[in-house]
Amino acid sequence: MKIYYLTQPLLKNSLDKIYIFNEKNEKVGHLKRFFNGKSRFLIDLIFGEFFVHLNIYNENDELIYEINEKLNLNIKELFRSKWLLNKISSDEIYSGIILEKSLIKTNPRFILRHNNRSITLTGDIGDKTSRIYDEENNLISTIERTNFVPKKVKISIKEDNDLNYLLIIGFYYLFDLKR
DSSP: OEEEEEEEOSSTTOOSOEEEEETTOOEEEEEEEEOSSHHHHHHHHHHSSSSOEEEEEETTSOEEEEEEEEOOOSSTTTTSOEEEEEEEOSSOEEEEEEEEOOSSTTSOEEEEEETTEEEEEEOOTTOSEEEEEOTTOOEEEEEEEOOSSSEEEEEEEOTTOOSOHHHHHHHHHHHHHHO
16 A cells, blocks of 8 residues: 655645655655635635635646535535536546535535546544545545544545545635545
8 A cells, every 4th residue: 555644734725735745754745725815715714615716736846636525506406416527637637526415414425526437535523544445436546534633634545546645635625624
């Protein structure tokens, strides 16, 4: 298993870079929240995680993924968030969707759909470990929170998996922001 570490900021709506390190303590990328204007930042500050947008960068500070929250104006989906995932690279543009499928807040569940695959991230309010499974219910990754303040996170990813480690880490960070 490949192991990655990150330290999350104390404030969830922080716009600081969150650096990702491998087991050799080398920087392998970073995450950065962004807002589409100062008014959205203020709304998010008042209401808490109302707009969640995320950029994911590689070790060369090149933008790899962009995750934008899509506002649901449908009454059925008003309280469930949905994000559009865009892969930005020189040779391809890739898209996917991330859905919040939690039935109750104590057992949050997010689903990432891309390339005709469905990846599920589950957590429990009493457990410090979150898990990512594929559609056959095979474990892809485990994520452990080790400290409370500042929140340190250890991500273990199986090596035989075809998902990018930055996508997995960004998927978890989005999950943790909305939890």
